[in-house]
Amino acid sequence: MASSRRYECDYFTATILEWKHLLSNDLFKDIIIDSFRFLVREKRVMIHAFVIMNNHMHVIWHILHPHQRDDVQRDMQKFTSQMMLKQMRNNYPELLPDFYVGARDRKYQIWERNPLSVPLWSETLLKQKLDYLHNNPVRAGLCANAQEYKYSTAAIYNSGEDIFGFVTPIYL
Numbered sequence: 001m002a003s004s005r006r007y008e009c010d011y012f013t014a015t016i017l018e019w020k021h022l023l024s025n026d027l028f029k030d031i032i033i034d035s036f037r038f039l040v041r042e043k044r045v046m047i048h049a050f051v052i053m054n055n056h057m058h059v060i061w062h063i064l065h066p067h068q069r070d071d072v073q074r075d076m077q078k079f080t081s082q083m084m085l086k087q088m089r090n091n092y093p094e095l096l097p098d099f100y101v102g103a104r105d106r107k108y109q110i111w112e113r114n115p116l117s118v119p120l121w122s123e124t125l126l127k128q129k130l131d132y133l134h135n136n137p138v139r140a141g142l143c144a145n146a147q148e149y150k151y152s153t154a155a156i157y158n159s160g161e162d163i164f165g166f167v168t169p170i171y172l
Contacts, residue, residue, distance in 0.1 A: 008062055009048060009170070010069060011129040013116040014077060015056040017109050020098055022084065024054045027091075029151050031083045032057060033164065035076050040166040044072050048170045051133045052151040053140060058133040060120065060170075073115060081110040127172050
């Protein structure tokens with residue numbers, strides 16, 4: 001039977017524009033890791049779990065008061081977009097045309113608009129999302145065992161050792 005305890009976590013998914021595989025390059029994944037590290041250090045969020053795939057990412061996080069979910073999500077996506085575009089301009093200019101949108105408010109776009117954010121209101125839902133994100137690399141054929149995937153918290157949940165230095169696991 002599911003617990004009636006209220007969890008104050010959100011499951012957040014952001015997708016690269018048109019599902020392009022920009023995040024296949026670990027340099028771009030590291031930008032997201034650095035952003036997570038900053039958000040935790042600045043006490044905007046607690047990161048409980050994440051996975052960064054080749055074209056999207058999932059994170060289970062708790063937005064800390066007085067910060068608002070929409071603001072944190074927007075700021076994280078804006079910062080990572082700016083850093084990814086900077087890397088493209090400096091090191092991968094051939095990628096820039098793939099992200100040109102020529103919109104009134106921006107020339108380039110990295111993330112799809114309207115990311116998914118789901119409040120995790122029960123232990124059952126939290127466990128489901130935790131299992132889903134940790135097993136995502138296995139389902140995608142990127143590894144045989146979830147703990148092997150470098151850009152995931154699965155190994156932390158297995159060993160208890162926080163290799164990233166900013167994760168607060170939730171053990172159910």
